[in-house]
Amino acid sequence: MKQTIFFLLLLTVFMTACQTPDRTFSKYGVSFTYPAGWQIRDNAESKTTSRIQLTRTGSDDGGITIIRIFDEEDMAETHIDLYTTGMRREGILENMRIEERIPDSYGSYSGWSISYTGTDQSKPYIGKIFILRTEERSCRIITQEALADQEENRSSRELIEKTFRIDPLPSIHQEFEKAFDTPSPEEETEA
Numbered sequence: 427m428k429q430t431i432f433f434l435l436l437l438t439v440f441m442t443a444c445q446t447p448d449r450t451f452s453k454y455g456v457s458f459t460y461p462a463g464w465q466i467r468d469n470a471e472s473k474t475t476s477r478i479q480l481t482r483t484g485s486d487d488g489g490i491t492i493i494r495i496f497d498e499e500d501m502a503e504t505h506i507d508l509y510t511t512g513m514r515r516e517g518i519l520e521n522m523r524i525e526e527r528i529p530d531s532y533g534s535y536s537g538w539s540i541s542y543t544g545t546d547q548s549k550p551y552i553g554k555i556f557i558l559r560t561e562e563r564s565c566r567i568i569t570q571e572a573l574a575d576q577e578e579n580r581s582s583r584e585l586i587e588k589t590f591r592i593d594p595l596p597s598i599h600q601e602f603e604k605a606f607d608t609p610s611p612e613e614e615t616e617a
Contacts, residue, residue, distance in 0.1 A: 448585065451588055454495050455563065459589040461582045464489075464515065480586065482579065488581040491586060492568040498568055505557060506540065507592065519544025532556040533590040552576065560592050 451466060451549035454476035460466065467479040475496050482489040510524055522613045530539035537558040544551050553570035567590075571579050 453595045454478070456493060456495055456565070457589075457591045457593065458493075459588050460586050461488070464582060482575075482582065488584065489505060489575055490569070490570040491583070492566075492570075494566045494568075495563045496566070496590070506557060509555065509566075510540070510542070513542075518550075519546055521545050525563075531588050532558055535560070535565075535590075535592065544569070558592070560594065563592060565592055606612060 448461055449466075450459050451468075452458060453468060454470065456478070460480055463483050464480050465483050465579050466478065466480050468476070470476045472541075475494065478493040480491040482491075512520060514522055519542075522542060525541040527538050527540050530537060532539075535558040537556055539554050540554045541552070541554045543553070550573040551570060553568065556565075556567040557570075558565045560568070569583060
């Protein structure tokens, strides 16, 4: 009995040690945790727009999440129109069907979303486009995956969504406070 308990304890420790830890992304005013089995590509497209793309390692089409952050309030809605029109025009997904816009949330942020379906080389796909807003920023998040991979990607999608945060932009007032609250070298010497 003792040997069985010891073996199970040893097996648990070994299994835990073999798991690859999750990673954290924090840049462009957003942060989230994503599984080690996913790759990330990011770039600042302009002074006010950044793009982050996550894909499951070794998968061309299995799972994708694209996060786009806009410092200008209405840009995300404009991009929705451009994105869906472009997908139809370019024939990215055949038989594309776009649902109506509905109130929705992503993580702890409220906004709205549009769901879509289509096929690529006879493989069915499902996707969702979220638009989120804070007081200073807007964000577009696209999740898309082959329907066959939906269950396999579920825990990864849930981890990214659960940990997703939009950081507030520092205000000019905060920057001035920070500059004036920092004592000069002379003030530090006097104290």
